[in-house]
Amino acid sequence: MKFRLPLALLTLALAACAPLKPGGPPPEKRYSAAELLALQPGDFSWPATTASGERELRERALADVRARAALPPSPERDAALPGMLEAVALFNAEVDTVRPLLLAALPTLGSRDPETQRALLTAAHTHYAADAAPLLWPLLPQLTASKPFAIAAYTLLQADPGAADRLQRVVAQQFPGWAEDARLLALMQRLQPAASQRPPLADLLAAPLRPGYPAVYSLQRPGRDVMGLALVRGADGRFLREPDGQLYAQPQLARALTHLPGTLTNGNTPQGLYTLVGAGTATNPWIGPTPYLHTKLPIEATVAEFEHAAIADTPPWSEAVYDSFLPPAWRDWPPIHEAWLAGRAGRDEILMHGTVVNPRYYQGASYFPGTPSAGCMVSREVWDTTTGRLLHSDQLRLAQAYARVSRREDLAGYLVVVELPGAGPVLPAEAQAAVEAAGL
Numbered sequence: 001m002k003f004r005l006p007l008a009l010l011t012l013a014l015a016a017c018a019p020l021k022p023g024g025p026p027p028e029k030r031y032s033a034a035e036l037l038a039l040q041p042g043d044f045s046w047p048a049t050t051a052s053g054e055r056e057l058r059e060r061a062l063a064d065v066r067a068r069a070a071l072p073p074s075p076e077r078d079a080a081l082p083g084m085l086e087a088v089a090l091f092n093a094e095v096d097t098v099r100p101l102l103l104a105a106l107p108t109l110g111s112r113d114p115e116t117q118r119a120l121l122t123a124a125h126t127h128y129a130a131d132a133a134p135l136l137w138p139l140l141p142q143l144t145a146s147k148p149f150a151i152a153a154y155t156l157l158q159a160d161p162g163a164a165d166r167l168q169r170v171v172a173q174q175f176p177g178w179a180e181d182a183r184l185l186a187l188m189q190r191l192q193p194a195a196s197q198r199p200p201l202a203d204l205l206a207a208p209l210r211p212g213y214p215a216v217y218s219l220q221r222p223g224r225d226v227m228g229l230a231l232v233r234g235a236d237g238r239f240l241r242e243p244d245g246q247l248y249a250q251p252q253l254a255r256a257l258t259h260l261p262g263t264l265t266n267g268n269t270p271q272g273l274y275t276l277v278g279a280g281t282a283t284n285p286w287i288g289p290t291p292y293l294h295t296k297l298p299i300e301a302t303v304a305e306f307e308h309a310a311i312a313d314t315p316p317w318s319e320a321v322y323d324s325f326l327p328p329a330w331r332d333w334p335p336i337h338e339a340w341l342a343g344r345a346g347r348d349e350i351l352m353h354g355t356v357v358n359p360r361y362y363q364g365a366s367y368f369p370g371t372p373s374a375g376c377m378v379s380r381e382v383w384d385t386t387t388g389r390l391l392h393s394d395q396l397r398l399a400q401a402y403a404r405v406s407r408r409e410d411l412a413g414y415l416v417v418v419e420l421p422g423a424g425p426v427l428p429a430e431a432q433a434a435v436e437a438a439g440l
Contacts, residue, residue: 028280028281029280029281029291030278030279030280031278031279031280031291031399031411032409032410032411033403033404033406033408033409033410033411034409036279036291036399036400036403036411037400037403037404039291039396039400041389041390041391041392041393041396042389042390043390044288044289044290044389044390044393045289045387045388045389045390046288046289046356046383046388046390047388048285048356048388049288049356049358049383049384049385049388050383050384050385050386050387050388051385051386053388054358054385058091058093058358061087061090061091062087062091062093062094064084064087065084065087065088065094065097065098066094066097068080068081068084069084069094069097069098069101073104077101078105081098081101081102081105081119081120082116082119082120082123084098084101085098085102085119085120085122085123085126086119086123088123088127089123089126089127089257089258090257090286090357090361091361092361092362093361095127098123099127099128099131102120102123102124102128102132103128103131103132103135105120106120106121106124106132106135106136106139107135107138107139109121109139109142109143109148110139110142110143114145114147114148117143117145117148118147118148118151118265121136121148121151121152121155122151122258122260122264122265122266124136124151124152124155125151125154125155125158125258125259125260126257126258126259129155129156129158129159130159132155132159133155133156133159133160136152136155136156137156139152140152140153140170140174141174146175146181146183146184147183147264147265147345149174149175149184150183150184150186150187150263150264151260151264153167153170153171153187154187154190154260154261154264157190157191164191164192165191167187167191168188168191168192171184171187171188171191182263182341182342182344182345183263183264183341183345185341186261186262186263186338186341186345187261189334190261194334196332196333196334198333198335198421199327199329199330199333200329201418201420201434201437201438202434202437202438202439203327203329203330203438204326204327204330204336204416204418205217205233205239205434205435205438205440206237206327206438206439206440207325207326207327207330208237209273209325209414209416210307210308210325210414211237212235212407213235213308213408213412213413213414214232214233214234214235214276214402214405214406214407214408214413214414215232215233215276215413215414215415215416216230216231216232216233216276216293216352216398216402216413216414216415216416217230217231217232217233217415217416217418218230218231218252218254218269218352218377218415218416218417218418219231219418219419219420219426219431219434220254220269220271220417220418220419220420220426221419221420221422221423221424221425221426222419222421224253224254224255224256224259224268224269224367225255225365225366225367226366226367226423226424226425226426227251227252227253227367227370227425227426228251228252228253228254228425228426229249229250229251229252229426229427229428229431230249230250230251230252230352230377230379230398231247231248231249231250231431231435232248232250232398232401232402232405233405233440234405234406234407235405235406235407235408235413236405236407237440238440239435239440240401240404240405246428246432247428247431247432247435248401249428249431249432250379250394250397250398250401251370251379251380251394251425252352252377252378252379252394252398253367253370253371253372253373253377253378253379254268254269254376254377254378254417255268255269255367255370255372255373256268256269256372256373256374256375257372257373257374258375259372261338262338262339262342262347262375263338263341263342263345263347264345264347265347265375266374266375267347267375268375269350269375269376269377269417270297270338270339270341270342270347270350270417271335271336271338271339271417271418271419272335272336272337272338272339272340272342272416272417272418273298273322273325273326273336273339273340273414273415273416274295274296274297274339274350274414274415274416274417275295275296275301275305275306275308275412275413275414275415276293276294276295276296276411276412276413276414276415277294277295277296277301277305277411277412278293278294278410278411278412279291279292279293279294279399279403279411280292280294282351282353284374285356286355286356286357286373287351287353287354287355287356287376288353288354288355288356288381290353290354290381290390290393290395290396290399291395291396291399292351292352292353292354292395292399293351293352293353293398293399293402293411293415294351295350295351295352295415296348297339297342297343297347297348297350298317298321298322298339298340298343298344299317299343299344300343300347300348302314302317303315303316303317303321306321306325308412308413317343319337319340322337322339322340325414335419336418339417347375350375350376350377351376351377352376352377352379352395352398352399352415353373353376353377353378353379353395354378354379354380354381354393354394354395354396355371355373355378355379355380355381355395356381356383357371358371359371359380377417378395379393379394379395379397379398380394380395381393381394381395420434
């Protein structure tokens with residue numbers, strides 16, 4: 001069976017970790033806890049994970065990039081450029097082929113629509129920050145929407161960390177009301193970081209969130225360039241152990257291909273609190289068929305969805321409502337509010353899912369064999385390159401671990417993403433020490 005994905009659809013596929021929408025083929029499958037626990041890896045197959053299917057898909061997409069890059073300057077080539085850049089990022093190939101097209105397009109962005117600005121500036125941040133920086137300073141005054149402006153600013157900061165003071169002045173001058181815009185507020189926090197000490201991790205691990213509901217804790221490093229770990233806390237408040245008594249700790253990558261901050265489209269998984277509303281299947285062809293755990297940010301989910309309860313007089317979303325889920329010591333720590341800001345900024349569809357992306361695209365990266373995504377949390381999967389059948393799935397293992405301790409057929413619960421200081425992958429021994437310190 002051949003797996004074909006035209007470049008025009010590649011852009012849509014990479015746009016977000018989208019769950020299936022009503023009316024789209026095939027119909028969405030949602031899973032109860034019992035259904036999740038009955039699944040086996042061999043129940044799943046994906047044609048594009050075979051050696052021939054993967055090779056055809058990659059070669060067709062990259063051939064399309066080369067063909068379009070060879071076109072003379074034209075509206076057709078301009079329209080294709082965002083999709084070309086998405087393919088370059090996904091396959092980590094043809095970076096030099098598209099470089100001159102992007103650099104030539106950047107000075108024209110002031111007259112382009114915000115979505116085109118976002119797509120091209122995101123590509124500049126992903127692969128071309130040093131080359132793009134001289135072109136971005138004169139472009140900043142022309143970027144009147146906060147999203148493309150913020151992407152350009154982060155790109156300049158990546159090219160020159162010493163640009164922070166200058167960027168602060170530009171933000172204040174160009175956007176006097178920046179404190180009311182979630183993207184710009186997050187940018188200013190990055191440009192002028194507060195010297196606050198992280199509250200005790202034990203307090204966060206032991207936080208009730210809402211009593212009687214399970215939770216996944218995703219422990220990550222700042223920068224997201226290495227693998228983190230997902231822990232599972234049961235409805236009884238205890239963290240799940242393996243049969244040998246060791247803490248259950250599942251490797252998980254929370255890094256985006258774009259490596260943008262979490263308040264921006266397709267940026268890294270935001271740090272903070274999410275509600276978990278079940279498990280299902282996805283349309284995105286880079287996620288594959290393994291059930292994802294469906295999480296929602298504040299505002300993306302209603303307050304009632306966050307509470308997992310019908311509320312007669314539902315309060316409107318506010319930072320105070322978000323803080324009510326956190327232990328007191330954590331409520332004044334800005335980084336844990338990134339999820340709140342991301343929800344205000346309109347981010348959505350951030351899932352815990354598997355992957356059918358070939359990890360060899362990123363061989364040599366510090367997170368290898370993890371595969372970055374459009375901003376979700378990704379667990380590794382191994383597929384048979386001859387048959388396309390699933391051989392091993394860390395994602396299925398995580399979903400089933402959560403289902404076993406949830407005590408709820410609807411799988412309602414919570415997710416907490418938190419960064420731990422340090423270098424290198426988050427290690428099971430480190431996670432176990434933190435859980436033991438919390439008495440759980």
